[in-house]
Amino acid sequence: MNSIRAVFADLRVHPGRNTLTALSLFVGVLAVMAIIVTGDVVKEVFVAKVEQRGGRYQTFERQASVPMTVSHQDLASVLTDLPARDGASVGCLVHPETHVDIALGPQSHTGASQGTTTAMEVFFVCGDYREIYRLPLSQGYWLTPDATSPYEVVANNAAAGYLGGPGTTVWLYSSTTDTAFPATIVGIVNDGATGPRLFTNAMAWLVNTPQLFQADSVTLVWQQPGIEKKQVQRITTDWLVDNRLGADGEAFETDTVIENLDIISLVQWSFSAVAALSLIVAALGIINVGLASIKERSRELVIRRALGATKASLVRMIIGSSLVLSIIVASISAGFAWIALIVFRSQLPHDTPINPPAYPVSAAIIGASVSVATALLGSIIPGLRAAKLQPGKVLRD
Amino acid sequence: MDYLIDASGISMKVPLPGRESLQVVDQVDLRIEAGQSYSIVGRSGSGKTSLLSILGLLNADYSGSLLMSGVDVSSLTDRRLSVLRAKQIGFVFQSYSLIPHLTALDNVLLPCVHAGLRRREGLARARQALDEVGLGDRLSAKPAQLSGGEQQRVAIARAIVNHPQVVMADEPTGALDTDTGDSVIEILMERVPQNKIALIIVTHDADVAGLCSQHYFMQRGQLSKMGSLAHSDHVAPIANAEGS
Numbered sequence: 205m206n207s208i209r210a211v212f213a214d215l216r217v218h219p220g221r222n223t224l225t226a227l228s229l230f231v232g233v234l235a236v237m238a239i240i241v242t243g244d245v246v247k248e249v250f251v252a253k254v255e256q257r258g259g260r261y262q263t264f265e266r267q268a269s270v271p272m273t274v275s276h277q278d279l280a281s282v283l284t285d286l287p288a289r290d291g292a293s294v295g296c297l298v299h300p301e302t303h304v305d306i307a308l309g310p311q312s313h314t315g316a317s318q319g320t321t322t323a324m325e326v327f328f329v330c331g332d333y334r335e336i337y338r339l340p341l342s343q344g345y346w347l348t349p350d351a352t353s354p355y356e357v358v359a360n361n362a363a364a365g366y367l368g369g370p371g372t373t374v375w376l377y378s379s380t381t382d383t384a385f386p387a388t389i390v391g392i393v394n395d396g397a398t399g400p401r402l403f404t405n406a407m408a409w410l411v412n413t414p415q416l417f418q419a420d421s422v423t424l425v426w427q428q429p430g431i432e433k434k435q436v437q438r439i440t441t442d443w444l445v446d447n448r449l450g451a452d453g454e455a456f457e458t459d460t461v462i463e464n465l466d467i468i469s470l471v472q473w474s475f476s477a478v479a480a481l482s483l484i485v486a487a488l489g490i491i492n493v494g495l496a497s498i499k500e501r502s503r504e505l506v507i508r509r510a511l512g513a514t515k516a517s518l519v520r521m522i523i524g525s526s527l528v529l530s531i532i533v534a535s536i537s538a539g540f541a542w543i544a545l546i547v548f549r550s551q552l553p554h555d556t557p558i559n560p561p562a563y564p565v566s567a568a569i570i571g572a573s574v575s576v577a578t579a580l581l582g583s584i585i586p587g588l589r590a591a592k593l594q595p596g597k598v599l600r601d
Numbered sequence: 602m603d604y605l606i607d608a609s610g611i612s613m614k615v616p617l618p619g620r621e622s623l624q625v626v627d628q629v630d631l632r633i634e635a636g637q638s639y640s641i642v643g644r645s646g647s648g649k650t651s652l653l654s655i656l657g658l659l660n661a662d663y664s665g666s667l668l669m670s671g672v673d674v675s676s677l678t679d680r681r682l683s684v685l686r687a688k689q690i691g692f693v694f695q696s697y698s699l700i701p702h703l704t705a706l707d708n709v710l711l712p713c714v715h716a717g718l719r720r721r722e723g724l725a726r727a728r729q730a731l732d733e734v735g736l737g738d739r740l741s742a743k744p745a746q747l748s749g750g751e752q753q754r755v756a757i758a759r760a761i762v763n764h765p766q767v768v769m770a771d772e773p774t775g776a777l778d779t780d781t782g783d784s785v786i787e788i789l790m791e792r793v794p795q796n797k798i799a800l801i802i803v804t805h806d807a808d809v810a811g812l813c814s815q816h817y818f819m820q821r822g823q824l825s826k827m828g829s830l831a832h833s834d835h836v837a838p839i840a841n842a843e844g845s
Contacts, residue, residue, distance in 0.1 A: 213707075507698045508715070510657075510692055512684065512687020512715030515679050516680070517715070594659075594660065595659040
């Protein structure tokens with residue numbers, strides 16, 4: 205008990221110096237945590253952007269032509285029964301033969317001026333399309349996976365800027381029909397694209413409004429971590445052949461996450477190196493302060509020895525006070541980082557494609573370990589020096 | 602009979618630059634009994650303080666035999682020596698040697714902490730010791746807020762707080778004016794019969810030395826007993842020594 209009291213009393217000896225030491229530890233620990241979290245966030249942003257365009261790790265595409273002999277009903281039925289495999293997400297994109305455009309009013313495309321919008325891309329999707337590409341919703345909901353449901357469209361941010369948000373009715377038309385068909389915007393997604401895009405359920409149109417377009421081809425999208433290209437090639441070929449679709453091209457990987465991970469890792473390592481260097485500098489500074497402090501306090505320590513303090517009790521007092529300081533600092537840093545993370549997460553846009561960073565437990569452990577190690581390094585040598593002080597000096601000084 | 606301190610053939614050399622060394626304590630024999638006061642006088646550099654540091658277990662670089670209450674201290678560990686210092690020896694230093702950032706009470710409490718006393722008991726003892734030296738109303742004053750005399754009285758309270766068997770004072774009045782020095786010596790002298798302690802005073806002050814019951818003179822590391830001194834007697838050897 206006396207030792208603990210001595211440790212806390214020792215912390216009060218030089219409040220200014222101890223506060224500065226604590227502050228430098230605090231900044232050092234937070235810097236380590238911030239660097240690690242920043243590295244993770246940078247990686248996550250990069251990966252999210254890449255995955256928005258090319259799909260999650262590993263995504264393969266396989267093009268298949270739709271023969272004239274395959275009716276829309278048949279195609280819809282085929283696409284409802286996409287090949288399944290454990291751990292795989294499979295989606296599709298149906299490509300119309302003619303361009304499908306959008307209007308804000310029910311006019312046909314012939315001579316219509318009122319309500320015609322700028323050229324937009326319309327994606328007729330099915331299956332797990334949204335799960336494969338990172339398409340976070342900022343408003344509304346994603347397409348109902350049901351061919352009998354009312355026509356729904358989901359706009360990306362650029363398209364929503366032209367058309368409006370959920371609840372807005374838009375009209376789809378093409379050169380194959382004089383009629384425009386209504387659909388309701390049910391959600392807005394962040395797909396990372398700058399041009400306006402609409403996503404709609406391919407099956408609903410194939411089944412209910414086959415006159416809107418003639419399906420030209422289908423892109424099968426297969427995402428499954430760890431799968432090889434030749435496996436995707438074989439599975440999709442079997443499926444396409446079984447369903448009388450043209451298995452023309454080869455499967456190819458579209459995601460580029462792995463290709464860029466080396467660069468990301470390099471950036472993270474660079475961040476870590478900077479953190480390590482700054483910590484070494486901080487630790488040296490603290491050791492220096494510790495040694496200077498012992499020199500300054502040698503008179504006091506010698507008096508304590510003369511009055512009965514053992515060598516061990518002096519070492520305990522000096523190392524103990526540093527350790528207590530470092531543990532307090534590490535705890536405050538961890539709490540501060542937790543609050544900072546909550547604030548950071550609250551500031552992320554609603555439709556951010558990145559996963560909000562989790563509390564950096566490993567960074568907190570590293571930071572706390574560094575704090576304690578620095579305190580130990582900064583106090584062991586001074587502590588041993590203090591233990592070597594001769595109590596007889598008390599009579600000489 | 603077991604003496605509080607029984608020193609025989611104590612010698613100590615200190616290294617000098619080069620290969621030479623200086624004999625600062627030379628074959629000293631000294632026996633300290635309870636209830637007696639001892640003065641050690643001698644010129645500066647005669648070895649008084651070195652001898653005191655050996656007797657006070659502050660210095661282990663000596664040869665010879667040193668028994669404390671019959672126990673050979675040369676065989677004791679640092680921990681045991683520290684406990685002995687905390688419990689059985691009280692020190693009063695010329696420069697007070699108070700810890701500046703501690704209050705008077707906390708300074709006096711230190712030996713109790715090192716002796717392993719419970720805090721409550723230590724605080725009670727420290728308060729009582731400060732009361733005994735007339736500083737019961739200055740418990741929370743820090744050394745810088747106290748006069749020289751008050752600081753030395755705090756040092757005396759610290760020296761007696763653990764009821765030691767021996768109090769060693771190194772020039773206790775050296776930094777004080779005459780009146781203040783007299784009052785400090787009076788406080789110390791009162792403890793000798795009152796608490797049956799042994800008091801060893803190293804001093805240049807012939808008047809202070811004259812108050813002790815036994816007198817020793819140190820010259821070139823050698824200690825010699827001077828017998829009972831009249832005032833005029835004990836001035837001479839110091840004056841001679843200073844002049845030599």
